Amino acid sequence: MRTTSRGLIAALTLTPLLAGCFAPSDSGGGSGAGAGSGGRLRVALAVPPVQALSPYSNDATVLSKLSVAEGLTALDKNGTAQPALAKSWKQDDDTTWTFELRKAEFQDGTEFTAQSVVNALDHASAAKPKPRVLSDVTLTAKAEDADTVTLTTKSPDPVLPLRLASPALAILSAKAYAKDGAVSPVGTGTGPFRITRLSGKTKATLDRFDGYWGGKAKAPGIDVSWIADGTARANALRSGEADIAEWIPTAQAKLLDKDTRHEVPSVRTDSLILNTGSGLFTDAGLRAAARQAVDGSSLVGSVFGGYADPAQGLFGPAVPWAAGKRVEVTGRAKAATTAQVKAETKGRTLRLATYTNRAELPEAATVLQQQLEKAGFTVKQDVREYTQMEADLLAGKYDALVFSRVTLLDTGDAVDYLASDFTSEGVYNIAGLKDAAVDKAIRAAAAERDTQRRQEKIMRAEAAILRTDAVVPLVHERTVQGIATGVEGVLLDPRERSLVDVDTHVG
Numbered sequence: 001m002r003t004t005s006r007g008l009i010a011a012l013t014l015t016p017l018l019a020g021c022f023a024p025s026d027s028g029g030g031s032g033a034g035a036g037s038g039g040r041l042r043v044a045l046a047v048p049p050v051q052a053l054s055p056y057s058n059d060a061t062v063l064s065k066l067s068v069a070e071g072l073t074a075l076d077k078n079g080t081a082q083p084a085l086a087k088s089w090k091q092d093d094d095t096t097w098t099f100e101l102r103k104a105e106f107q108d109g110t111e112f113t114a115q116s117v118v119n120a121l122d123h124a125s126a127a128k129p130k131p132r133v134l135s136d137v138t139l140t141a142k143a144e145d146a147d148t149v150t151l152t153t154k155s156p157d158p159v160l161p162l163r164l165a166s167p168a169l170a171i172l173s174a175k176a177y178a179k180d181g182a183v184s185p186v187g188t189g190t191g192p193f194r195i196t197r198l199s200g201k202t203k204a205t206l207d208r209f210d211g212y213w214g215g216k217a218k219a220p221g222i223d224v225s226w227i228a229d230g231t232a233r234a235n236a237l238r239s240g241e242a243d244i245a246e247w248i249p250t251a252q253a254k255l256l257d258k259d260t261r262h263e264v265p266s267v268r269t270d271s272l273i274l275n276t277g278s279g280l281f282t283d284a285g286l287r288a289a290a291r292q293a294v295d296g297s298s299l300v301g302s303v304f305g306g307y308a309d310p311a312q313g314l315f316g317p318a319v320p321w322a323a324g325k326r327v328e329v330t331g332r333a334k335a336a337t338t339a340q341v342k343a344e345t346k347g348r349t350l351r352l353a354t355y356t357n358r359a360e361l362p363e364a365a366t367v368l369q370q371q372l373e374k375a376g377f378t379v380k381q382d383v384r385e386y387t388q389m390e391a392d393l394l395a396g397k398y399d400a401l402v403f404s405r406v407t408l409l410d411t412g413d414a415v416d417y418l419a420s421d422f423t424s425e426g427v428y429n430i431a432g433l434k435d436a437a438v439d440k441a442i443r444a445a446a447a448e449r450d451t452q453r454r455q456e457k458i459m460r461a462e463a464a465i466l467r468t469d470a471v472v473p474l475v476h477e478r479t480v481q482g483i484a485t486g487v488e489g490v491l492l493d494p495r496e497r498s499l500v501d502v503d504t505h506v507g
Helices: 060-065 114-126 230-238 284-293 297-302 321-325 338-344 360-374 386-394 414-422 436-447 451-467
Strands: 041-045 073-075 081-083 086-093 096-101 139-145 148-153 193-199 203-208 221-226 261-274 308-310 350-355 379-384 400-406 471-483
Touching: 041 230, 081 086, 096 114, 114 139, 114 148, 230 471, 261 284, 261 360, 284 338, 284 360, 297 308, 297 360, 297 471, 321 451, 350 360, 350 386, 360 379, 360 400, 379 386, 414 436, 414 451, 436 451, 451 471
Parallel strands: 041 221, 350 379, 350 400
Antiparallel strands: 073 081, 086 096, 096 148, 139 148, 193 203, 203 221, 261 400, 261 471, 308 471
């Protein structure tokens, strides 16, 4: 089996097109049953759709993993912004960019034009809530002619070409956008595979789109099953019911044939998120007590089977520039003693949430519950499938969350993650954090164009966030993907944005 890698962002070079450095790819063979009927690929994904595959939800990555939809740009294996629906671009001034578009068509037969870009980006900007990738930027699009579009940002945005590669900013045909704000990628993308059927939260059927501008895909189609249970996904691969199974649980990984098991360096960090907006953890002393109580290193062997590293901060070894620029965290609140925790929380229960889509998280939550109870907290867990709890998480209905986050998912730039998750107006601010010093530090990083200085300011922002104890990093994960024998061209992507493309097929 031959596999290719989208790589791992290790650095950003912001001139001229924002380049980076990725880890080498994983590759190798596999064993297992053959593909589906007529060479169709059978793919088992972990997280069922939240909003019918809307690009404005966490479903967006499915559209990129399965090569359904595209943005103006794409990230290559080195993290550089490369042409996609835009064939070239230039920066006119600090806030204005001009993009020249390629000839392409949508899967519904309509033509891709500059007005298509304006329509798609206008809808993304107006979405409620706004996609995470736009949480720290105001973007305006204008069609200059059929093949040229000008993008203007309210303030300088040196990473705009990276931002436009986000799956959330995929360009869909006019048919995709309903008057009520709903967005459907079914048959409306430009990618090599077209969604022909979406069956609730369990299955999807994709057929090859022969009108794709980038050439004809080698596989005739993809049959997708969403299997939230990690053991069941591994079993689907072992039994020959799936050709590709993502996110194999660490407990199952070593049970797979070694040729079907592929370890991928990951920019995913697992953390304990503390709700600073309401409940127990509005008290900084209690947050500090929780931070002192939990020990992420204890999870590495017992829960993750060695497929993880103890957390050093928000960014782990998969972001190699982070360690050398890490800033000492100072100014933290004094932790409440065990006696103080018991006195201050008397009669109140710490509501600890996590989700089942990543098999290790419920087990990690149980370990953390024991550690927190030893520190004086009374803890009750709420463990469900992610789509059942996302709204409650964003509404602040839990005190703490054991959370797994791909820190470079949305743009490949760390600032975007920090802005969406930790600024006062962040659209994915589960911690409910509103801290002026944090906001200021993240704004400073966002405005910096020079690569080295931007990285330094990112790490100052990390220290400002950790000072609040709104998040307690636990481990940096290593992802395990399952791939059957004879399946070639699977993308082993540390950002978890790519999986299948035009070259993926059964050999």
